[in-house]
Amino acid sequence: MNVALFIPCYVDQFYPQVGIATLELLEKLGVTVSYPIKQTCCGQPMANSGFEHLTGDCNSLFINNFSAFDYIVCPSGSCTLHVKEHLHDDKNKSAAKDIRSKIYELTEFLTDVLHVTSLSASFSHKVSMHQACHGQRGLHLSQMTELVAPPYSKPGRLLSMVKGLELVTLDRADECCGFGGTFCVAEEAVSAKMGIDRVADHVKNGTEYITSVDMSCLMHLEGILRRQKSNVQIKHIAEILNAG
C-alpha cells in the first residue's frame, strides 16, 4: 500500500506535532508513508472565500504531488472534504477525479481502509469530542443530530480503544465552533461568541482535553481557552491515538 501524507498548511506551520503524531501512528500500524515535501495547501481558504477560480495552480500542484499514490491521508476533515468536493483541473480531469476518490481523512482511513480494531494507545484523561462540521456532515465521520438515523462515530470508536480515556458527553453534541475559515475574522463577533459558547459546553461537562479531527476548529477553541486562562487543553485526535 502506497500511502501519501497530506499535512494542511496551517498544521505544517503551527502544529507540526499533529503531523508527527499522524505519521508515527500510521507507521505503528505498519503503513509505509511518504510525505511529498513540495506540498502546500488544498486551496480551501481561497475557495470558501469565493475565489475558487484562483485555485487552479494550487490544484495542479496538488495533483503533481499526490498522483502517484494509492491513498492520500490527511489529519483534517475540512481539507479532505474540500479536495473531495472541489479539486478540479481542466487540463487533467481524470487525474483530478482520481485524487478526489483516494483522499481520506485520518480516522476514516483507520476505520474504513485499515479496519483498525485495537490500538496500543493510552491516555488517562477526560476527553470531549468537538465534532468538526466538515468531517461530520461532509465526510459522514459520525452521525449528525439533525438526521433521524442510527448513531455511529468513527473517531468515537477509535477513542474508545484508547486505554484510560474517559469520553465526556456534551449538552450540544455537534454545534459548530464558529471558526469557518475567513469567517473567523470577517465575522469576528459571531465567530468569537460561537467559540466561547462551545468552550463553555466542554468546560461545564468537566473535560480536560478537547479533541477533534480538525485542527482549525481546535486552533480557534485554543485561542479562546488561552485567553480565558483555562486549564483545559486541546489535542488533535492523532495525538491521542498515538499517545503512550
Added chain:
Amino acid sequence: MNAKKQDHAALSEIFNKDEERVNWHDETLWWVRQKRDKAAFGVPEWEALRETASAIKHHTLSNLHDYLTTFEQKAVENGIVVHWAAGAKEHNDIVLSLLNKAGTNKMMKSKSMLTEELHLNEFLKEQGIETIDTDLGERIVQLLEEPPSHIVLPAIHRKKEEIGALFHIHLGTPEGNADPKLLTYAARLNMRDVFLTRKVALTGVNFAIAETGEFVVCTNEGNADMGAHLADIHIASMGIEKLIPQRDHLAVFLRLLTRSATGQPITTYSSHFKTPRKGKEIHIIIVDNGRSVQLGREDFRASLKCIRCGACMNTCPVYRRSGGHSYHNSIAGPIGAILAPNLDMKEYADLPFASTLCGSCSNVCPVKIDIHQQLYKWRQIIVQEGYATPAKKAAMSGMNFVLSNPGVFRAAGKAGRWVLRHAPYIAANKFDPWYKHRELPQAPKASFNEWYRKNREQHE
C-alpha cells in the same frame, strides 16, 4: 430605508453588544430546535418523508407552468378570482384596487412573508390605508415599527418584558406586567374589534393545490380564519412556488411543516379555501417577484422548494447569535441568504458569507434544500460578478501566489512563525479581529516540513 447600509458582520456586532440577549436568543431557538428533534424522531419514516417532499417539489418546479395554469383554471371554476403579478408593484396595486373597489381604507392581514418581501404594509400606508396584522407576533413587530426577525416567530428578538411595555403603551395593559397570558388576552380583545369591522382580509398561502384549485393556510392562532370568514373579500397572496400537484401530497407536507417549525405534530388550523360563500369574494394573487429568474439558475433552483418552516434558522448557530435583523432582508437566516442575492446581488453580497458552511441547515430542512452548498456557490458568483472588496481580492491573489509556490510558502511560513515567536505584538494588536477574543497560536520553531526533512528519508 436606512441611511447608512451596514452589512451582516456590522449588524451582528451590534446585536452581540448585549450578550445576555444573545444567550437568551440562542437558547430559545435551540429549545425550538430540540422540540423539532423530538417531533422528528417520533416519526420513524422521517427521512423518507423529507425525500418524498423534496421529490414532489422538484417535480412541481420542473412542470411549474402546467401546474400554474391548471391551478388557475380550477380556481376560476371554483369561483375564485385569479390575478397575476410580476413583482411588488403589480401585486400591491392589485391589493389597493381591491380595497378601493370595496370602498374601504382599512385592511386586516394574517401572516404572509410574501407581503413582507413586497413591502405591502409600507405601500398601503403611503396610500392612506391602515393595515392591521392579526398574527400576535406580527402585531408586536408592527407596533414596534420593526420588520419581523424570523419567518415563524416574528418577534423572537424581543423579550416578554419588552412586549409588556409595548402593550402598556398601545393596548393599555398594566405597567410592568409581562405575563404572556395577560398580554395575549389583551391582544385578543383588541383584535376582536378589528375582525368584526374590517371588510377586507389578506392571508398568505402555505400550499396551493393544482388539481383542485384550493389553497391551504396554516396558522396556530386561527386569526387567518377569523379574518377570512368575517370579511367580505378575502385576498390570498402566494408565490408561484407554493404549488403542489395533488391534495394527497398534503399528507407529506403537513406532517413535515410544523414538526420542523415548532415541534408540533400539526398546526392548530390547517384551513382549506376553495369556494367563496354567497355574496363574498376570494381573490388569489399569484406573484413571481424574481422566482422565475431563480428557477432559471440551475444551482439555486432548489431554493424554491422552501416551505418556510424556519427550521434552518433555529438550527443555524450564526443566526441564533446574530439575530434576524442582521440579515437586512425580509427573510433572514440560511434560506434568506440564498434567496436574497437573486433579488439584488450587490445589496445582499454579504449574506452568503455570513455562514461557517457547517451544513446543519441542509440537514434539518424538510424539503432537503442543499442550503450550505448554495451558499458556497453564491460566494463564487458574487466574487466573479465583482462584488468582493479590492482588499479581499488583493489578499486572495497574494494567498494564491504563496500557496502555489512551495518555496515561497515555506519562506513565508517561516517568516510568519518568526514574527509570532519573536514579536507577537505585531500580529496581536487591537486591529486584528482574531486577537479581540482569542490568543494567537503559539508558533513552533520548526514546521512539520522542516522536521520531516531532518527526521525521515525524503520523497520529492
